[in-house]
Amino acid sequence: MTNHPAPPSFAVIPGRSVQAALAGREREVIELVESAYRLHGSGDTVNPPSYFLRFPDRPKERIIALPASVGGDVKSAGIKWISSFPDNVSAGLPRASAVLLLNDLGTGYPYACLEGSVISASRTAASAALAATQLSRGRSSVGRVGFIGTGLIARYIHTYFAAADWPFERIGVYDTSADRVRGFSEQLRTTSRTPIVAFDSAQEIIRASDVIVFATTAGTPHVTDPAWFGHAPLVLHVSLRDVSTEVVLSAANFVDDVEHCLKAHTSVHLTEQRTGSRDFLDGTLYDVLTGKVTPPTDRTVLFSPFGLGVLDLALGAFVHGECSRTGELSTIDGFFSELETHGTTVRPEVRDV
């Protein structure tokens, strides 16, 4: 009997299913993100540059395409398509929205479309928690954590820090919007007993924190004085464009991927443009994971993660697997309908047995 391939299936995974698949799995997600970094560092991924769609008359807004392919146990290709419209927040909607498409590596066919903003926020937060653990090894004080920018990403990062048993002593918060500080603090109080202190300026919170998380929507550097970092904190520069070249040059610098991060007017990109070299970079997170580089404990350590599509894919494939395992996968019948190839038709009734 002739074996016919099964017609490709296509699933749509809504945000509620993504959240259900990831809820309470933060430690597992951190491990998945670490594996994806290791696969990327060892060359078992393809991660072309992100593509930025910008609008000439609306400079704050953008939609980014992040294509990628991951080997190892993940074995998937795909693309994240993520919008950032900062003014959404004042209208009561999150800034970012996204979809993630997964493609089968055997046929190339897309096999799933997932709500992508939860996956994106989760992988960003897992990466921050992993980096904080790795880059703070040997430091005696890490308990005073300061969040500059208190939106959705800050909330996810706090959740992932908590899941990683971060030894919080005090959580500092600072945002240009007092409403956001209030909302963030109220949310934290529902899950954490750590004292929360609101600061009035970036300078105050930086000087008073061992670990600083930048998660703002600042487009250009607003923190310019290296003296504020005189106590050599660990800085997770998740929003990438907050600190000046002088601050970058005063720190030991780690990135997720050199080629990716030295683009799109990030602070490290501006530093490369200013100095004409990459000598200020000390290594990647992969270098730290593999023991090739040991981050200093007596200097400011600045981690700038551009955010790699391989992380979204690894997490997306995990969510797809979970939804499939729990019977939550909702496939669209006949999504691919043109399946005739020169007289050979893929017929469901003669699927491979």
Ligand SMILES: NC(=O)c1ccc[n+]([C@@H]2O[C@H](COP(=O)([O-])OP(=O)(O)OC[C@H]3O[C@@H](n4cnc5c(N)ncnc54)[C@H](O)[C@@H]3O)[C@@H](O)[C@H]2O)c1
């Ligand atoms: N590196 C990555 O992988 C990655 C991934 C996802 C998001 N991000 C970045 O994280 C940032 C935060 O995303 P979000 O979804 O939480 O956005 P959000 O709009 O929900 O929150 C951003 C907050 O920053 C505040 N803010 C803006 N400028 C500020 C300043 N100068 N000082 C203090 N606060 C300021 C805003 O008031 C707002 O509350 C964005 O820049 C986004 O691009 C990075």
